[in-house]
Amino acid sequence: MPHVTLLPFLLSALLLPHLTSGQSWSPSWNTTVPTCNTTTPLPTVNLTNHLALTPPMGWSSWNYFGPDINETLIKSTIDAMLTNGLHAAGYIYINLDDGWQRYKGRRSSHPLEVDPVKFPSGMKSLADYAHTHGFKLGIYSGPGEKTCAGYTGSAGHAREDAEMFASWGIDHLKYDSCCSHASAPQSEVQSVMLDMSTALLATDRGIVFHACHCGWTDIWTWAAEIGANQWRIGQDISDDFNYPGNREKYYFDVLDMLDRGANLTQYTGPGHWNDYDMLIVGLNGESKQLVGTGASNVEYRTHFSLWSIVCSPLLIGSDIRSLSAYDLATLTNSDIIALNQDPLGIPAELVAEVGETQIYAKEMADGSMGIALLNRGSATADVTMSPRRDLTIPWDVYKMRDLWKGKDLGPYDIPFTVEVQPHEARVYRMWKCAPA
Numbered sequence: 031m032p033h034v035t036l037l038p039f040l041l042s043a044l045l046l047p048h049l050t051s052g053q054s055w056s057p058s059w060n061t062t063v064p065t066c067n068t069t070t071p072l073p074t075v076n077l078t079n080h081l082a083l084t085p086p087m088g089w090s091s092w093n094y095f096g097p098d099i100n101e102t103l104i105k106s107t108i109d110a111m112l113t114n115g116l117h118a119a120g121y122i123y124i125n126l127d128d129g130w131q132r133y134k135g136r137r138s139s140h141p142l143e144v145d146p147v148k149f150p151s152g153m154k155s156l157a158d159y160a161h162t163h164g165f166k167l168g169i170y171s172g173p174g175e176k177t178c179a180g181y182t183g184s185a186g187h188a189r190e191d192a193e194m195f196a197s198w199g200i201d202h203l204k205y206d207s208c209c210s211h212a213s214a215p216q217s218e219v220q221s222v223m224l225d226m227s228t229a230l231l232a233t234d235r236g237i238v239f240h241a242c243h244c245g246w247t248d249i250w251t252w253a254a255e256i257g258a259n260q261w262r263i264g265q266d267i268s269d270d271f272n273y274p275g276n277r278e279k280y281y282f283d284v285l286d287m288l289d290r291g292a293n294l295t296q297y298t299g300p301g302h303w304n305d306y307d308m309l310i311v312g313l314n315g316e317s318k319q320l321v322g323t324g325a326s327n328v329e330y331r332t333h334f335s336l337w338s339i340v341c342s343p344l345l346i347g348s349d350i351r352s353l354s355a356y357d358l359a360t361l362t363n364s365d366i367i368a369l370n371q372d373p374l375g376i377p378a379e380l381v382a383e384v385g386e387t388q389i390y391a392k393e394m395a396d397g398s399m400g401i402a403l404l405n406r407g408s409a410t411a412d413v414t415m416s417p418r419r420d421l422t423i424p425w426d427v428y429k430m431r432d433l434w435k436g437k438d439l440g441p442y443d444i445p446f447t448v449e450v451q452p453h454e455a456r457v458y459r460m461w462k463c464a465p466a
C-alpha cells in the first residue's frame with residue numbers, strides 16, 4: 031500500500047491545537063495529542079519505508095521477562111540464537127520491550143534515557159553487538175507521558191526520540207499506545223502514530239515501525255497508510271490455547287486471536303502485517319509476565335503453525351536459553367516458516383468448517399497452496415480436504431507434503447482425509463500434478 035492520503039493527519043499533528051486534560055477519554059498522552067481534521071483534501075505522500083516485506087521474525091523480551099531485562103540477558107539471548115539454530119532459521123530481530131528506560135514516571139518529570147544499571151554499555155554498544163552477530167535490534171516506546179509499564183514515554187518528542195533511536199542503530203520500534211483506552215478516538219491515535227512514523231522516516235536509518243494499539247479503532251484499516259509495518263489485531267495474548275472467555279476479562283488466547291484475524295486478511299501483505307501478538311511457544315505457564323497456565327507441546331505447535339500460515343510476525347516470547355528440543359524443532363521448521371515468509375505475503379483464509387474442524391489455505395508464490403487442517407475440539411476428528419470443493423481450484427491430481435512429518439505424499443486424485451488430534455493442526459503444502 032505504497033501511496034496513501036495521509037496529510038490530513040500530518041498537518042493536524044503539526045498545526046492543530048492540543049487537547050487538554052479533563053476530557054471524557056483520558057489517555058496517558060492527553061496533554062500533548064493534537065486533534066485531527068480528517069476532511070481537508072490534501073495531496074498524497076509516500077510513507078513507505080520499504081521494510082518488512084515478509085513478516086518480521088525474531089525475539090521479544092516481554093512475554094517471558096516483562097520489564098526485567100538487561101544487557102547480559104540480551105547478549106546471552108543473541109549468543110544462544112546463534113548456536114541453537116534460531117538465527118539460521120531466520121529469527122533476526124532482538125526486540126527490547128518495555129523496561130529498558132532509566133526512569134519511571136511522566137516524561138515531563140524525566141528525560142528518556144537508557145537505564146545505566148541494566149544497560150551499562152549503552153544502547154549503541156548493544157546494537158553494535160547485535161549487528162556484529164547478524165541480528166537487528168528493536169526497542170519500545172509509546173506516545174504518552176508514560177509507557178504501559180510506567181516508564182517515560184515520548185510525549186510529544188517523537189522527532190527527538192526517533193533521532194536518538196537512529197543514532198543508536200535501532201532497527202525496529204514498537205510504539206505502544208498503552209492498551210487501556212479502547213474508546214480513544216481514532217483520529218487521536220492516528221495523529222500520534224503518524225508523528226512517530228514521519229519522525230522515523232526523517233532519520234537516515236530504516237526502522238521497522240510497529241504501531242501498537244491492541245487492535246482498537248480498526249487500526250488495520252489505516253495503519254499502513256500512516257507508514258506502519260505491523261499492528262496488533264487484539265489485546266495481549268495470554269499463555270493459553272483456549273481459555274473459556276477472556277482470561278481476566280482482557281486477554282486473548284490462541285484461538286481468540288485466530289478468530290479475531292479471520293475477517294482482517296485483506297489488510298495484511300508485504301510491508302504491512304496484521305500482528306497476532308508475540309509467540310507463547312515454550313512459556314509453559316512459567317512466564318514472569320504473562321498470565322496463563324501454558325499449553326501442551328501439540329497446542330504450541332498448532333499456535334506456531336497458525337501464526338505462520340496467517341503471515342503474522344513471528345516474535346518468540348520465551349526464554350531462548352532454555353527452550354526444549356521439542357520447542358526448538360517447532361520454531362525452526364523451515365517448511366512451516368516458508369509459509370510465513372513466502373514473498374507474496376498472502377495470509378491463509380478460513381475456507382471450510384465442519385463441526386469443530388477448520389481448513390485454512392493460502393496461495394504460495396510457486397503456485398502451490400499451504401493448508402492447515404485444524405481440530406479445535408476435544409475429540410479426535412477426521413478432516414477431509416477436497417481441492418475443488420474446499421479450495422475452489424480445479425486440481426484433479428495433486429501431491430502433498432506433510433510439513434510436520436517432513437514426508438511427501440501422493441499423488442492423489444480423490445479428496446484427502448486425515449485424522450487430527452484435539453487442538454492439533456496438520457499442515458501441508460500442496461502442488462498440482464500435470465495430467466498423466
Ligand code: GLA
Nearest residue numbers: 092127128178179206209266
Ligand atoms: C502492552 C503491550 C505488551 C507490552 C506491554 C509493555 O501491554 O500490549 O505487548 O508491550 O505493554 O508495557
